[in-house]
Amino acid sequence: MEDVTSSVLRNGCYVNPWTTWRELSFGSGLKFMCTRSERLPSAQELDQILPVLTPDFSAPPSSGIKVTWLGHASLLVQFDGVSILTDPIFSSFCGPASLVGHQRYRPAPCTVEELPEIHAVVISHSHYDHLDLPTVKQLNNRFGRDLRWFVPIGLKDWFTETVEEVIELDWWQANCIPSHSKVAFTFTPAQHWSGRNYFDWNKSLWGSWSIIGPNHSFFFAGDTGYCKAFEEIGRRYGPFDLAAIPIGAYKPRAVLGPQHVDPPEAVQIHLDIQAKQSVGIHWGTFQLGLEGYLAPLEDLKIALDNARLTDQDFFTLKHGETKLLAEEEDQRGE
Template identity: 90%
Template sequence: MACDVVQNAVRFGTLDPRKMEDVTSSVLRDGCFVNPWDTWREPSFGTGLKFMFTRSESRLPSKQELDQILPVLTPDFSAPPNSGIKVTWLGHASLLVQFDGVSILTDPIFSSFCGPASLVGYKRYRPAPCTVQELPKIHAVVISNSHYDNLDLPTVEQLNNRFGRNLRWFVPLGMKDWFTKTGVEDVIELDWWQENNIPSHSEVTFAFTPAQYWSMRNYIDRNKSLWGSWSIIGPYHSFFFAGDTGYCKAFKDIGRRYGPFDLAAIPIGAYKPRALLSPQHVDPPEAVQIHSDIQARQSVGIHWGTFQLGKEGYLAPLEDLKIALDKVRLTDQDFFTLKHGETRLLAEEEDQRGE
């Protein structure tokens, strides 16, 4: 394989990677990370109370109806594709993404609830489509923040028991100690714009990029660890994982530095009431804006259909996403959703290896 083919296959953005002054760095103030954008408002105790007493727009139907409306498929796992990007939705923000020889999990959660305990967490209303034991070989896991729906201790322990030191974990700055105490041996923590890779696949770059959010697992660690998104660049394809985020100007920076992306995973759920949740959770129109900002060729909607974290109806993310796409003349091929356990192969025709 000619070296120039490999170099031309990755289409990096126009931002000089050496010019860190051109992007927004993380900010640590008095031992806590803070969002550097004026679009951020810090959640307060009062905000939490208002949210608790806000009525939900709809109730979940029976399990029989859910099985028809939001079916859970049995995933058909296999090795990373020879060409293109293969993506499987495992529910909420959990994806299996496979390309350029690697298999990557995003914010994996296979538990029946998210929270410190079942009585103080959110119950899963659509089951996980598989177990950890049924997964194929995983090379890396990326974590976006420390919240319980993004960082699930039982899932971390199960993955670690199965794969051990053969699995590399990429986590935000300030979270390495948590993983080490859990028994994870291979964990890399990164600040915004820092990069690393997997030793066996050094040609695939994992870059930790910004998001507008916050972190907390208990009452004493609020914002002690960073949060963010992930830009993963291989020799032939690229993938962006937004994690949890409100809308901010950082996504244009990400697009200039690492775009265009072949595939992006962008949250579309848990966005109402907007007066309370807009700083930390994008709604479908903002998700479509992120799709544009980062120069994604295709995007998949995540962070919906699994836990009732917002007050919108459980199908509202799908309905509002269609409205948002229509307004900018995009289709469900540009920005799509998957059934639980569904797999889709993308960008196969754009592979430049000439096989």
């Protein structure tokens, strides 16, 4: 391993190894939990402002990268013969129960039964808005052993109660799908934390995914604060044809700054990993931060202007919207 940051396990729990991480104080956390989020418009207004489209699940691309946003951090990404889901959640809420979770204010654009063939799922960490047990069960019922799950180290036991094809990885470790062995799935760092209850706090790792195929590459940041790991990822695996980077749930910064990037930091990750194009995720679905529900779009535009980038370099999608990228590059290479 050259100059990269390895995961750190201390007293049975994983810790963030960067100086950019700081633990949340009890007082700050309690104040944040007791502060109400912005009141959302009516469902009719949301249908106009944030429409939910019917996804384009036609044939996978013969060239390029096809990406469909399914809400929050859930994407369907198809390239080099593989179809990949990221942190899928199709439930109406995220949390241990509906009364103690966050309700979805934009519905999922499809059901699990309406998905095309899926070869792999990548999971960034164990939080409820990124790892949803009902969705895991539905995907397993639909695809069974034909679907391989790539998860952080420490989560395999949780998955084996529900699914069979599970690969758990530490930072910088890689594996593949047997039927598509030329596409490498590498678990890479992020700055965050894990836990679904008091007893499993940071018992499993968290991270991002760098997925490298023979013709294209894709980076999934998952859920993260900003740290120097992204420069390391860029040096080792960049440039990426497409990156999925979070842009929401970032205020107040005193509470969420270490664990959730804001749009300027998301743009910096785009630059650090040398992404040719990036799509904004982790917004527009659950109210997890105190910024306005359209603030991620507004702040991203400002950040792009300041970095002299455009919405072609770093774009957002409507719920259910599909976009085909890098097709011209494939054609030029033929």
